[in-house]
Every structure is written in C-alpha cells, then in structure tokens.
Amino acid sequence: MGALVANAIVAGLGVGSIYGIIAMGYTLILGASGVFNFAQGSAVMAGALVSFGLGTQLHYPVLVVVGIVMATGGVVGLVSHTIAVLPLTHRTGISSLTFGTFLSTLGLGLAFNSIVSLTFGDGTIEPVNFYVSTTSIRVFGLDIRPIYLVMMGVTAALAIIFEYISRATPTGLVMRAVFNDIEGAAIAGISITSAVRRVFVVGCMLAALAGFLVAPISFAQTGIANQYAFYGFAAMAIGGYGSFVGAILGGLLVGLVGEVPVIWINPNWSGALIYAALLVILLARPQGIFGSGGSAFGAAAIREV
C-alpha cells in the first residue's frame, strides 16, 4: 500500500509538472495580452499527435521530434494570434478584448480540434512510444518510471530558463515592461503587437512540448485537447495567476489531486476532484494560493481578471 501511494505521488508530480508547463504558457499569454487562449489545448494535442506520427510511426530521433513539436506549437500560437486576437485588438464596439477573444479562441480551438478529428479520427486512441527507457529506476527504495523524472526535470529547467530570461536579458526586460504597463511600454517604443505575437508563439510552444512529454502516458487522441486546457487552467488558477512558480506548484497540486485519490476510487472521479479543489481554493482565495495580485516577472500586473 505504501509503495502504491508513493508511486501515485510520483505520477501525480510528473503529470502535475505537465499541467505546470501549460499553466506557464497561459500565464505568459495572459500577462502580455489579457487573452485566455483556448487554442492552447489544441497545441497540447498537436504535440502529442506529432510525437505519435513522427516518433512512433516514422521513428525520427527524439530531438528532431521535439524540434518539430515546438515548431508546430509555434505555428498554432501564430495562427491563434493572427486569426483570433489581432483582428479584435483596438476594436471598438466590444466590451473588452478579453471577452471578444474568449469567444474567438474558443471557436478557433473547436475548429482546430475538429479538423484534427476529421483527419486523425475522433475516437482514435494510439499508443505513443516512450522517449526514455520504460525500465523503472530504484530511488530511495521506490521503483520510479524514468518518464516522470524527465517531466519534472524539464519543468524545473524551463522554470529556471524563464526566470533567467525575464531577469537578465533585454527580451525579459521588454516582456516585463509589457506585463507591467502595456500603454507605458508602447509609449517607450516597444511594438506591442510583435511582443504579444512572440508571447503567443512561446506560450503555445510550451503547450506543444507538454503534449510531447505527456504523450506516452496520455496516448495520442483528440480528447486530450479539452482535458489539458482545463487542467492547465486549474493549475494556473490554483497556483495563482501571474507567477511562474505559482503555475508550477499549482500544476503539481492538480497532479496530486488527480492521481493520488484514484488509488481508492474510480479513476473517472479525478476530473471532478480537480474541479472541487479548484472551487474550494477560488472561493477561499480568489487570487490563488501563491498569487498576490500578480508577480510574474517580478511585476504586478493583472489586467481584467
């Protein structure tokens, strides 16, 4: 029993770090543009499907697959920004950009997922090859599947890279400026449109990478688009909007809530448990556990949440 629980905790942390990556993508895009991008779930799905097609079927080397997965995510981000966000920016007659793009990205995600369903098959579920060994490693007396360690390692590395970029590079400075005060950044000569476009590309790249990482466990199927879109949102909202660390910790928490109790109960309850956790935390602390009105990039911007 103890080993069972310990393994479930490892699995929860592994899958949770995937939710954390998706939540980081949401945080990036929201902070820079105020847009909640529903097509992010499509990028996760795209990552998993590309991994299946190129990695499992065509046996491409892992790094090539990762490269193409990231590129695919970037394209999803570019398309989301160009089709669903740019036409609504600076539009009068809509109550807010957030509201308008809520619908347009929802429609885009729906259309995107159904195009994939039409070509790949709606109910099709294909197993995806593991990108690491499936032989368990013995750590502290526990048999741990290496894939979970990779997931956690990649997430930690991403968090460090993003913190470094945001604190120590000119790109990070631009991003912090846009996060903090979009009008001020525009007056200072930063092109908001191109900054936001880049953020969409990077955010969806993250989502696609998450899809690649989780594909051997989730399998390649279109249903993961919605599931991961919502679990990623739960991670961001629970952790606290506006902070990368909060996003990742929220993701880990969502992972634990989704994976551990299902040792004892029907696994189909995990979605309901995550929803319950989300409700409880949002009612008690609307800004999330680690959110303090926004601390991404060390800035304090929360627009229209």
Add this chain to the structure above:
Amino acid sequence: MSIEEQTPAPLHTRRPPAAIATAARYPRPTRMALAAVVIILAALLPEYAGVSELTRVQQVLLYVMVAFGLNIGLGYAGEFAVAQPVVLGFSAYTAGVLNTHYGLGPWLTLPCSVVGGCLVGFALSAPGFRLRGWYLAITTFFAAVIFPDVVNLCQSLTGGTNGLAGIAPLPGVGLVLGSSSHQYWIILGITVVLLVGMYNLSRSTWGVILRGLRDAPLATEACGVNVVATKALVSIVSSFPVALAGWTWAHAYTVISTSSFSLNIGIVIVAGVVLGGMGSVWGPIIGTVIVEIVSLWIGPFSSYNPLVVGIAIIVFSIGLPRGIVHAWGASTARLASRLGWIFATPAAALAEAVAAGGSDGPSTASLPDATASAPGSDAGVAPGAVIFATRGIRKRFAGISVLEGVDLTIRRGEVVGLVGPNGSGKTTLLNVVTGHIPADEGEVLLFDKPVLGLSPHTIAARGVRRTFQVPRLIGEMSVIENIRLGLLGARSQNVIGGIFQLPGYRARTRAQRRDIDAVCDLVGLPPALRDQRVDGLPLGTRRVVEVARAVVSGPAIVCLDEPGAGLGGAELDRLGQVMRRVADAGSGVLVIEHNLAFVKRVTDRVVEMQDGRVVAGGEPDGIPAPDAANLSK
C-alpha cells in the same frame, strides 16, 4: 485648465447619436404585432410540417429556453457564468431518476427538477461572487466538462453510459415516437411564457438593476443595491428557464443520456446568444435558431458540425461582435439618420432640448421626502442642523499616511466645497465616507449614528449618495431609467412582481416615475430629454443625470466628485444651479472640485485639505490668495 476647455462648442452643434438610435426603434405596438405573428406562425406549424420537422423545431425551442438563461445572466447582468449545460442536465436527470426509480409523475417531478436545477445553478455561479469575467466563465465551463463523467459514475441511478430510458411523457401526451403536435404545443407554450417573462424582467426595475450591475457596478452599489445578493438572485433567476428546459427535455424525449449535456451544448448556446445579440429579447432566439439551422443542415452528428460551428464563432465574434440584433439596430439607425424626415424626434430637436435644459429658471419642485427613504434620518431635522460629521478620520496606505484626522461637518441645506491639491486626500475621504475604503481610525456620523464600517450599499441606503469623476451610467438606457436606479436600492425589489407585472408592482413603478419627474424638474432635465438614451448625451448632461440619480431617493447628503471636470461655462453654471436646488430641497451637498472660481460661486462654505488634514474651513471668500492660486492650476 486651458481656455478651450472653458469654452466648449455650442451645444446645438454637437451630434447626439442616441436620438437617432431611439428614433429607429420600432414602436411598441409594431413589436408586439411582430411577436404575435411569429408566435401564431409557430403555433400553426403542425398544420404544415411533418413529424421529423416538428421534432427538430422542438429541439430548437429547448435550446432557445437554455439560451434565455444565458441571456439573463450574461446578456443583462454581465455575469459570464456558463453553468447552463450542467443545470439542464441536472434537471433532466432529476426528473428522469425521480420518475423511473421513484414513480413520481411529471407534475411532481416538475418542482423537484426546477428547484434542483436552480440550486445547482446557484452553487456553480457561487465563485462569481468573488471572481469576475472569464475566470468565472472557465470555472463554470469546467463543470460542464466533468458533468458527463460524474453522471456516468452514478450508474445505478442514472444508467451510466447506456442512458436513462422509460421516462414518462409530458402531461397529457401519449407515448409516441418523435413529436406529436400536442407535445410541440406544450413546449412552444413554455417557450412563449419564458419569453414574456424575460421581456417583462428586462423592462422591469430588475432590468435596470441587472444592467447597472453589468455597466456600472460601482454606481449600482453606491445606489444602495447589495451587489452580492443581487448576483446570487441572478444565478437563480437565470437558471430557472434552463431548469424548466431540463424537465421538459426529460419528459419530451423520455430517453436521456450524458452526450446531450456536454461542453458542446454550452458552446452552441454561447455562440447562439452572442451571434444573436446579448442583452436583447429576440437576440438569443434569432442566434440560436440560426446556429441550430446550420447545425441541422450539416447533420447534428456529422463530424463537420463542430468545425462549422467553430468557424462560425470565429467569424461572428470578429465580424459582428455585438450580434445580429444590435448590428441591425445600428444599421437601421444610420439609415434613419440619412432619411431623418421619415422618423419623428430628429437630432436637432434633441440638441435644442439639451441646450434648453436648466435655463428654465429656478424650479419650485421639491425632493421626495428625505425621511421616507433614508431610514436613519430624523423627521424633524431643521435646516441648518448638522446631519453629517466625520471625527478624526485616519487612513494609511502601506505606511503612507493619507488622512491624518479629518473633521468635517455638513449641515442640512448647505453646499460645502472640499478643495485641496492633488494627493491631499479628498477622494480618499469620499471613499471612506461612502464605505468603499475602510478607515483605520475615527468615526462617521449620519444623524448622530455611526456608519463607518458598514458596507457601501448599506451606507447608500442610509442616505449617503455620490457621483463619480467619470459618470457611471447605463449607456443603453434612458435618462429616466438611469435615474430610477437611484430609487431601487432603498428597498428590496420584487423580482416576481417584475416578471409577472403584478398590479402592486406597477403602481409602485408609476409612483417612482412621479418622483423621477419631480427630480428631473428640480435639476432642469426637460421632458424631451427624459426618454433619450444617455450614451449619446453631452458630458454635462450626463453629469446632471448622475446628480439626479444621486438625489432622487432624497438622501441626507450627496457627495459630488469633481463634477465640474471637463465642463464649460454654460454647463458649469447649470451644474451650480442644480447643486443649489438640491441643497434647497433639503440635502447636504459635499462637492470636491479643483475649479476655485466655480467653488466660490456655488458653495456656502469651503473646506481646504492639505496632506491629509483640514487646513481651512470657512466662507468661500476666506481662502488666502496664495492657496487659491496654488489650487486653481
């Protein structure tokens, strides 16, 4: 303040677009006749349609009922809660389970299923009391994602993935395949009743409160409306049509399964309501019918269905973000402005009315009795008696002291000016007085009773009303309705009376109208202006409307936050007259203002603040000259 700002363009050269929009609206008898024709045609459908068409129309009607729910919550009240799929499913399963497992007939499942659905809608919208906007939307969407799983998990009750079959048909309908005309008429009847109810609600005083919640939540609270309680009520009222649709759904189809209550129905309903036009009576019907026609044309189970719906959502959310009904209204309004001679109330007449407003000499009208609606007030307060006082108000923000012991008194019938440089704490003081910011120390007395620490809506209901630096009004409503908002916080509004337009409710509405007309006379809003939409009125007139809203309930004191900002000479004069009349009618007026010349002209007494302290407080001419120069920058 520059010279240009002091002398704006003459009023009659401004184009008031609102007049055009109002003129282009079809008159009420025309709209009623159109509605009657549509309903009669729908009722005659079984005469010329086969069973399969009837079944499809019945499906569309059920979706329309669900769309009504979303329209009330999102369209009118601005609450982006998309709990509809879950409410619909919960009500349908409540009816189904109670009927098949416990043998309750349709008449008995009806109340259970409606009450259950409303409670679920309330529970799902509860995060909205603390969350706003899309956060709430995604949280409620999340519930729709997991609902089918949860239902399937409760297999012993719900039949799981096999669905729940053998539910009794609607009362008085035999077991038939597809739709009988009898069943169709029942569903059409329910839809029409809900439509009338929603129409009544939208034009009742509740319609005013809901739009206030959506367009000007702070102002609505400052009118004495309890925002959280109202949101809770909205979540229940907007769940009602959906719950009723769920009950109808279960008994009309006699078989239900979770696939009918997934996220997709939520997306389709959102698409329909937004496409048709949120916050209008016909918008959700038109939008839902269009979406469903497209959907049925492709085939409801076709894999191309989500693709086309998705593309339609993108195209319409970008191309027609305000929906068909509003776009149609705007284009007919443009047409009407080109063919101005066809419609009555041409733009010029409105401009004249705006220009004439306030120049009709002192009014003899009086405010409604202050004691009637300000429960804390003392009936026998003589003019000149102190009705309001602050004692030693202190406030620190993150260690920076903003208010350092402010004492201020206001007497009945007095206009007090509050002046001081930017950052001296004037607006903070106002926000403390109205309950929007808690004070660290001190007390605020209204009729010698402490009000500090009460919620803003309670303080407003006790008789402290305010205006805002930028007028916060409901743009799409008339001057009358905006002023009416000021009356609605004083006592709780009967939502049932509004929906059914009960006699007592109508009598009270007429009484309110008399009060509103009296206030319009008092502040000099001419009758020609009173039925105009406020979003097209000039700034000065909107300020006057806001003042009228603040004084219509006969408050003890009225706080005006920089009412003169952006106004020119004639408008300023009119505002000054309005303030004087309000004070003469029995209220105390506290006005925060930077324009010293204006303050000297219109106030009885000026209080000067500096660095969180009152440094001078005497007659208007008593301010030392250097300070005056400093202030009038």
